[in-house]
Amino acid sequence: MTAYRSDFVRTLAERRFIHQGTDLEALDAAAAKGRITGYIGFDATADSLHVGSLVQIMMLYWLQRTGHRPIALMGGGTTKIGDPSGKDEARQLLTDEIIAANIAGIRRHFEAFLDFGDDAGTKGADAVQANNADWLDGLAYIPFLRDVGRHFTINRMLTFDSVRLRLDREQPLTFLEFNYMILQAYDFVELNRRYGCTLQMGGSDQWGNIVNGVELGRRIAGVELYGLTTPLITTASGAKMGKTAQGAVWLAPDRLGPYDYWQFWRNTEDGDVGRFLRLFTVLPLDEIARLEALGGAEINEAKKVLANEATALLHGRAAAEAAARTARQTFEAGESAEGLPTVEIGRAELAAGLPAFRLLALTGLAASNGEARRLIQGGGGRLNDEKIAGPEDIIDLAALNPEGVLKLSAGRKRHALVRPV
Numbered sequence: 001m002t003a004y005r006s007d008f009v010r011t012l013a014e015r016r017f018i019h020q021g022t023d024l025e026a027l028d029a030a031a032a033k034g035r036i037t038g039y040i041g042f043d044a045t046a047d048s049l050h051v052g053s054l055v056q057i058m059m060l061y062w063l064q065r066t067g068h069r070p071i072a073l074m075g076g077g078t079t080k081i082g083d084p085s086g087k088d089e090a091r092q093l094l095t096d097e098i099i100a101a102n103i104a105g106i107r108r109h110f111e112a113f114l115d116f117g118d119d120a121g122t123k124g125a126d127a128v129q130a131n132n133a134d135w136l137d138g139l140a141y142i143p144f145l146r147d148v149g150r151h152f153t154i155n156r157m158l159t160f161d162s163v164r165l166r167l168d169r170e171q172p173l174t175f176l177e178f179n180y181m182i183l184q185a186y187d188f189v190e191l192n193r194r195y196g197c198t199l200q201m202g203g204s205d206q207w208g209n210i211v212n213g214v215e216l217g218r219r220i221a222g223v224e225l226y227g228l229t230t231p232l233i234t235t236a237s238g239a240k241m242g243k244t245a246q247g248a249v250w251l252a253p254d255r256l257g258p259y260d261y262w263q264f265w266r267n268t269e270d271g272d273v274g275r276f277l278r279l280f281t282v283l284p285l286d287e288i289a290r291l292e293a294l295g296g297a298e299i300n301e302a303k304k305v306l307a308n309e310a311t312a313l314l315h316g317r318a319a320a321e322a323a324a325r326t327a328r329q330t331f332e333a334g335e336s337a338e339g340l341p342t343v344e345i346g347r348a349e350l351a352a353g354l355p356a357f358r359l360l361a362l363t364g365l366a367a368s369n370g371e372a373r374r375l376i377q378g379g380g381g382r383l384n385d386e387k388i389a390g391p392e393d394i395i396d397l398a399a400l401n402p403e404g405v406l407k408l409s410a411g412r413k414r415h416a417l418v419r420p421v
Contacts, residue, residue, distance in 0.1 A: 006031035007066040012228075014285060015278040017059055019204045022214050022227040027199065030226070031068065035125065038063050038199030038228075039071035039191055041132070041184065044079045045094065047105030048252035051264070052241055055230050055279055059201050061113045064125050065282075071128045071197060072110045073187060074103045077136030081180050103131065109251045112314050128195065135190045136183060148186055151219050152212070157181065160208040181209050188213030192223055204229045233279070236271030251314060257341055258315040262323035265307035267413060273302050281309035330415055340407070340417050347420040350397055356381060357391035363408050363416035375410055382409035 002024075004010040009028040012018050021027060030036055040056045042049065049057075060070035079099050094102075107129060110116075117126030157163055157178070166173045188210075191197035200210050210227035217225040233241035249264050250256040256264075268276055274292030277283060283291075283305075291302040304324065311320035326340060343363045345354075354362075357372035360381055366372035373391040375381045381388040383399060384407050397420065399406055406418040 004028045008036075008063060008068055011062050011066055012059065015062075016275065017055070017062075017230050017279065018228065019231040020207055020227075020229045022211065022225075024228075026224070027226040027228065030198065031066075035068050036199055037069040037071060037191075037195050037197040038201055039073045039130070039188075039197050040201045041073040041075055041078070041187065042106065043075045044099045044102040044106065047102045048250045048255050049106055049109055050251060051249040052233070054251070055233055055241075056202065057109065057113050058279060059228075059230065060110075060127070061282075063201075064114055064127060067125055069125045069127070069195075070114060071130055071191060071195060072114065073191065074106065074129060074131045076100070076103060076131040076133030078132055078180060078183050078187075080133075081183065099133075105252060109314070112316075130191065130195075132183075132187050132190070136186075144186075148216070148220065149182060151216055152182055152185075181212055184209045185212035185216040188225060189217050189221055192217055192221065192225065198224070199226045199228060201228045201230070204232050236269045253315060258311055258319040259323045259326055260341060261315065262307045262311045262320065262327065263413065265310045266303050266327065268303055268306060270299050273299060273306060277302070277306055277309075281306065281313070283309055340415050342405075342417040342419055344419050344421045347397070350395075350418075350420045353394040353396040355391065356383065356388045356393045356395055359395055359406070359418060360408055360410065363418060365408055365410040365414055365416055380411045383407070385409065 002013065004013060004024075006028050008031045009018075009024065018024070027036075038060075040060055042053065042056075057072075060072060063070045076099055079094060079102075110127070110129060114127035115125075116129065117124075158167070160181070163173060163178070188197070188200050200213055202210055207227070207229050210229065214225045214227050217223045235241060249261070253261075265276070265280075274288060277288040277291060278285070281288075291305055294302050308320045308324055311323055330340065341363070345362070356376060357366075357369055360366045360372035360375060361369050366375050372381070376388050376391040379387060381391075383395065384401050395406065400420070401407060404419070407415060408418060409415045
């Protein structure tokens with residue numbers, strides 16, 4: 001491994017964040033010489049990010065922890081267009097009000113990882129949350145085309161994977177989306193003007209957009225900018241990071257509670273444990289090496305450490321410990337634990353009785369009534385740790401356990417409580 005001089009680049013390299021860089025040696029020298037400012041852009045298409053964005057958030061975390069200033073750029077302007085990268089079709093256009101609400105929701109995630117200080121980014125390494133609508137919304141179209149658009153050729157843009165994929169599949173690519181890469185490049189130049197930002201980071205699917213920004217800064221502002229990408233994170237089995245059979249693994253606790261978040265990390269595949277400890281925790285590398293070396297049943301202990309540390313970063317240490325305690329009670333002591341996800345149902349409705357498949361669907365353990373039926377027929381549906389005989393079995397108040405709740409399970413790893421009210 002290259003002997004980097006700066007704590008920042010060395011940390012990212014040791015933890016295996018780095019996939020590509022426009023000029024790693026120059027970036028390393030700049031970071032070793034003094035404080036740099038770097039940014040990553042995030043779409044505001046929902047009021048929560050998911051685990052797929054966590055590797056980028058961790059890059060901002062390490063940028064700040066090694067003495068530099070991170071900018072979390074919200075795409076309040078570009079979200080109105082939609083990034084075509086990795087997309088098979090155009091995104092639904094959102095209103096200004098929805099975008100503003102989404103940005104406010106996403107701010108919560110950044111606050112768990114970054115120190116915003118006086119919130120203006122004026123004190124040393126204080127993080128900044130910027131919004132590209134602040135400059136994109138006010139652009140005059142003709143001057144923008146004249147001053148910025150002339151530096152981009154259609155020939156070059158057609159070579160980018162994000163564009164070529166859509167065209168090869170004969171899927172529409174609107175002129176609106178085609179402008180996205182120009183606007184993202186302009187973001188980099190604008191952040192350089194406003195904050196002295198010299199580094200843009202992102203996933204490897206953003207490489208073309210990042211290079212555009214580096215080149216635009218050189219052409220219209222005469223500044224030296226840098227780009228850095230991470231590999232796209234997939235699991236050992238090849239699945240996309242952050243996607244499960246139950247849907248996206250959201251960072252917002254009102255979308256996915258700390259217990260379910262903890263369970264996501266606990267269920268990491270054996271081959272991913274060491275890599276995920278490097279990327280998604282702040283444990284020392286020697287401790288990660290020790291955990292990575294565990295074999296056999298001991299690998300489960302490493303998975304628990306991963307779950308504890310990753311959950312603590314997002315939700316706090318107390319929430320992580322509560323989730324671990326709930327899991328321990330549920331899986332090791334066989335108890336029905338209070339910390340499990342809980343669904344409340346009217347006592348009168350439960351007294352009248354509900355079919356088992358309906359209760360499994362109500363708790364979210366199955367995505368639909370049909371899926372719940374198939375789960376029970378396959379032997380995976382359980383009530384109070386006992387296998388449910390059939391999907392039409394009626395469950396009522398008589399099935400309440402000593403704690404006054406129903407414990408429903410899908411397989412041996414996913415559980416929820418039903419509490420009559």
